Amino acid sequence: MNEFELIARLTKSLPTNEAVVTGAGDDCAVLDLGVPDKLILFKTDAVVEGVHFTRETPPEKIGRKALARCLSDIAAMAGTPVAALVTIGLPKDFDAGFVAKIYDGLKGVAEQYGVAIVGGETTTNPERILISIALLGTVPRGRLVLRSGAKAGDAIFVTGELGGSLAGRHLDFEPRLAEARWLAEHFTIHAMMDLSDGLAGDLRHIVHASKVGAVLLKTALPVARAAKLRARAGADAKPATLAALTDGEDFELLFTVAGQDAVKLLDGWKKKFPEVKLSCIGKIVAGEGIELRDKSGSQKLNAHGYVHFA
């Protein structure tokens, strides 16, 4: 049983109650706790030594990444983060200075985005450092964007550039909070999520949740320089397009809007966020699955997000 199968089994028939608007399966859980004009967003995310960072990673960047990942999930719902709890699992022989610097990184990104750190705990995790963040946010009622609203005819957009994130950007990315709020304020965004597993895998979540299919244009994919550099690095290098589709840890926004809004949105974006790339990479279609098209034809992306290149 792999991780996805286990999650499917565990999240079947979870207890619910009248406060739940959206439970497991979107970027954040959404709750209605009776705030007149807002819904509550609730998210947890963990990073583990040896999996998401190493002892060689600058500790401030570990802390920064731990919280920024969660902030990116709040962005994916067009929300505003409010307060975080920090759980740190530590070996017995932890280096207090290293842990304090992790916290400095956490505090820095929290201050940058107006998030309060309201506590948490330290616990023992003998073999490695583990940091789990719990984050609360809010979103105005009527502005919430889920993964499930994509419609045939929608244009598919992605912010920034994709692929090669592990060369550095995964530690330094800025969560697209302001961008997502601006989008939800000025346009009817049908579906949105943040890219963490890679475009090919993540877009599958949108098409599954929305019961539609998608066509991507290979030449329209914004391939990051880091992915291109690595593609030239040697015989075992990953093709740059494949990297953009599957590397993951991009923490960019993926969203869809009605085709008729696409040009207006692109124009408005260029004025508002001139330094952040926005690319229209394809369209939502009736049916299911994801096709990747170029001038030589069309290929299916398979269930694990990998395209079979000819």
Next chain:
Amino acid sequence: MNEFELIARLTKSLPTNEAVVTGAGDDCAVLDLGVPDKLILFKTDAVVEGVHFTRETPPEKIGRKALARCLSDIAAMAGTPVAALVTIGLPKDFDAGFVAKIYDGLKGVAEQYGVAIVGGETTTNPERILISIALLGTVPRGRLVLRSGAKAGDAIFVTGELGGSLAGRHLDFEPRLAEARWLAEHFTIHAMMDLSDGLAGDLRHIVHASKVGAVLLKTALPVARAAKLRARAGADAKPATLAALTDGEDFELLFTVAGQDAVKLLDGWKKKFPEVKLSCIGKIVAGEGIELRDKSGSQKLNAHGYVHFA
């Protein structure tokens, strides 16, 4: 640097904002998100294999305990739990059946107390299972009880019996949610917390936060049968009173009320909760520190919660 020193260092000058009512240092963080009649409670708590449970612990009880610990913290604020996120760190070779049973335990206690499980994640923690729960709750404005409100002259109460919890009760305890809400509804509770580290250590949090001292009456301490049995078990056994003061994992309520309310509260409690013991164990005094009194005199409890028995 030990855990307490590290926490003191990490929690100094944490980022805050206008939503924060109470940050780090109480049983839960308290937020004002604009619900007209309620405040929001926010808590995380983790259990780790080899520390809080073993592979021999029945997995349903591991899941039950993981969530019940957090519920006990919501009880400590006189709140009502609403929704939980579950983070599970798993070794690569995890036993899917074992993990599913942990989840069954989680779901069972969630259903029992009306809590929705709204998602979470699985992540890799190669050497051992780690479960971190993030929990949201609410408390009516004006009913919130903190640790910091104890006043000289208050009577100190504790629910249930203390000590020897590791013999079994730590896996089976019922969080005192209904009891705490009843207390806050019918009486002016000055300070309250749940007992997790042991009475001697936990009461120190109340007297520190409230800038008062306390006197405990040794004969009034409700020593659990499990602690008494273990005290008789052999030469290396812990005296039963010391066990009641320091074993921890009791998950009972510790609270203070004005001395003049004490008799009325005890009478009301006996009618409302005839099956749950409630003991008046001492009083809050001006000054600082905690004294333990019996007919032979008085002893100080030291900073680590251990009393030096003669």
